Amino acid sequence: MLFVQQVSCVIDDAMATGQLFSKTTQALFYNYKQLPIQRMLDFDFLCGRETPSVAGIINPGGDGFQKLFFGQEEIAIPVHSTVDAACAAHPTADVFINFASFRSAAASSLAALKQPTIRVVAIIAEGVPEADTKQLIAYARANNKVVIGPATVGGVQAGAFKIGDTAGTIDNIIQCKLYRPGSVGFVSKSGGMSNELYNTIARVTDGIYEGIAIGGDVFPGSTLSDHILRFNNIPQIKMMVVLGELGGRDEYSLVEALKQGKVTKPVVAWVSGTCATLFKSEVQFGHAGAKSGGELESAQAKNQALRDAGAVVPTSYEALETAIKETFEKLADEGKITPVKEVKPPQVPEDLNSAIKSGKVRAPTHIISTISDDRGEEPCYAGVPMSSIVERGYGVGDVISLLWFKRSLPRYCTQFIEICVMLCADHGPCVSGAHNTIVTARAGKDLVSSLVAGLLTIGPRFGGAVDDAARYFKDAYDRSLTPYEFVEGMKKKGIRVPGIGHRY
Numbered sequence: 001m002l003f004v005q006q007v008s009c010v011i012d013d014a015m016a017t018g019q020l021f022s023k024t025t026q027a028l029f030y031n032y033k034q035l036p037i038q039r040m041l042d043f044d045f046l047c048g049r050e051t052p053s054v055a056g057i058i059n060p061g062g063d064g065f066q067k068l069f070f071g072q073e074e075i076a077i078p079v080h081s082t083v084d085a086a087c088a089a090h091p092t093a094d095v096f097i098n099f100a101s102f103r104s105a106a107a108s109s110l111a112a113l114k115q116p117t118i119r120v121v122a123i124i125a126e127g128v129p130e131a132d133t134k135q136l137i138a139y140a141r142a143n144n145k146v147v148i149g150p151a152t153v154g155g156v157q158a159g160a161f162k163i164g165d166t167a168g169t170i171d172n173i174i175q176c177k178l179y180r181p182g183s184v185g186f187v188s189k190s191g192g193m194s195n196e197l198y199n200t201i202a203r204v205t206d207g208i209y210e211g212i213a214i215g216g217d218v219f220p221g222s223t224l225s226d227h228i229l230r231f232n233n234i235p236q237i238k239m240m241v242v243l244g245e246l247g248g249r250d251e252y253s254l255v256e257a258l259k260q261g262k263v264t265k266p267v268v269a270w271v272s273g274t275c276a277t278l279f280k281s282e283v284q285f286g287h288a289g290a291k292s293g294g295e296l297e298s299a300q301a302k303n304q305a306l307r308d309a310g311a312v313v314p315t316s317y318e319a320l321e322t323a324i325k326e327t328f329e330k331l332a333d334e335g336k337i338t339p340v341k342e343v344k345p346p347q348v349p350e351d352l353n354s355a356i357k358s359g360k361v362r363a364p365t366h367i368i369s370t371i372s373d374d375r376g377e378e379p380c381y382a383g384v385p386m387s388s389i390v391e392r393g394y395g396v397g398d399v400i401s402l403l404w405f406k407r408s409l410p411r412y413c414t415q416f417i418e419i420c421v422m423l424c425a426d427h428g429p430c431v432s433g434a435h436n437t438i439v440t441a442r443a444g445k446d447l448v449s450s451l452v453a454g455l456l457t458i459g460p461r462f463g464g465a466v467d468d469a470a471r472y473f474k475d476a477y478d479r480s481l482t483p484y485e486f487v488e489g490m491k492k493k494g495i496r497v498p499g500i501g502h503r504y
């Protein structure tokens with residue numbers, strides 16, 4: 001059949017070797033997003049990893065570091081401004097997790113694929129132009145690298161390594177037993193549905209060994225069959241579960257692989273979207289690739305083709321759970337699955353803010369302020385709410401009286417405070433001679449002392465013109481320059497003549 005050749009499953013060496021990740025795999029994370037990185041680190045802690053799975057962050061525009069938690073410990077993850085710099089600094093990090101927007105995801109992914117140290121690139125953004133994705137796929141295949149996505153949540157190797165938001169919250173990860181490896185390899189198009197299936201698989205089997213969401217685009221960087229054939233080479237994986245969807249012909253390359261006997265482990269499969277036939281016209285479902293182009297791309301046709309090729313395909317999505325359960329139990333009865341040793345995962349420490357919010361803990365304050373109080377909905381200065389300070393038309397003097405003297409001083413006092421502030425602001429740095437003269441006079445000194453106090457403040461930052469004027473005028477006089485020559489000479493040197501104002 002023509003279309004089978006069109007969607008031939010190209011498995012390069014990186015894919016054929018099987019394992020993409022391990023318990024020591026480290027990644028570079030592009031575009032700083034605090035939550036998915038923290039979730040990766042919490043997963044690491046749950047799995048008992050010794051090193052964090054994120055080695056470095058790439059955030060265009062700034063080097064430095066970001067503080068995150070690895071268990072109870074606070075760690076600083078280096079931030080680099082370019083892909084080159086990050087790869088040079090972390091040569092053992094071979095996974096690139098790309099959280100760039102759809103505008104820049106292709107360019108940054110290509111930059112990563114070009115790095116000799118990067119082996120796997122996961123692209124999260126939806127809406128990456130298809131022409132760009134095709135280029136990425138061609139480059140990756142030619143260079144023996146693996147692309148997961150675009151439009152993917154990522155993937156997980158249970159007990160070892162997790163990409164970004166895969167499998168959601170820690171509670172869900174614990175329920176899905178992803179903190180330790182099971183015997184099932186899972187691949188789906190949808191990221192959201194993969195969460196659902198991790199849960200189902202954990203309930204009816206010994207759990208996931210590895211799960212990948214290839215993403216919902218028309219051209220995924222790696223395909224369902226790429227991963228199934230890879231899983232076939234991983235000894236710990238005893239059976240595979242596939243969740244396809246209507247649209248595209250990717251599932252047919254799996255059909256072909258099954259027919260050719262390339263897949264030797266049991267495959268349970270379901271292609272979702274059987275409801276599309278209920279619509280009179282073609283329907284575009286959530287993913288860019290999820291629309292039935294023709295009969296062969298319908299969920300029904302693909303389910304039937306997989307069934308005919310030897311996959312276990314239930315009659316409905318509801319029956320998928322039973323199909324997975326029965327396939328697993330059969331393997332267990334045949335002694336092909338060694339029961340997984342159950343482990344109790346450690347408790348991931350809760351963030352202080354969420355624990356306080358839920359009323360689980362209380363924390364002593366580090367600072368006690370006797371003047372301002374921001375415990376309520378509105379901050380107060382010495383008991384006066386901020387809004388009433390504005391409504392009453394209070395000025396800087398009144399605010400200082402509340403904060404400094406802890407009460408509302410009479411109007412003449414606050415006006416005096418304001419004059420002091422204005423004097424310092426207007427005259428302090430700029431006309432400090434005048435300021436000092438005023439201060440000296442206020443101190444009760446005589447006129448001459450006050451004047452001298454001001455004159456003594458004259459220096460290069462204020463009033464320096466007097467000194468400089470004397471210097472330049474004397475120099476001109478000594479050299480017998482005419483006023484015209486003097487002014488022209490200063491102009492040529494680009495110096496303003498001091499002491500005569502700024503008028504030429």
Ligand SMILES: CC(C)(COP(=O)(O)OP(=O)(O)OC[C@H]1O[C@@H](n2cnc3c(N)ncnc32)[C@H](O)[C@@H]1OP(=O)(O)O)[C@@H](O)C(=O)NCCC(=O)NCCS
Nearest residue numbers: 031099100101102103104124125126151152153190191192
């Ligand atoms: C992909 C994704 C992570 C990108 O994150 P985002 O928040 O949309 O993008 P950001 O705000 O980080 O960046 C947007 C742009 O603003 C720029 N920007 C961000 N902060 C900036 C700042 N302070 N100053 C200047 N520019 C800034 C970024 O550089 C970026 O520019 P670019 O588009 O040219 O690259 C996000 O859109 C996403 O999660 N999408 C959903 C993906 C999805 O559903 N996948 C399938 C899962 S199953």
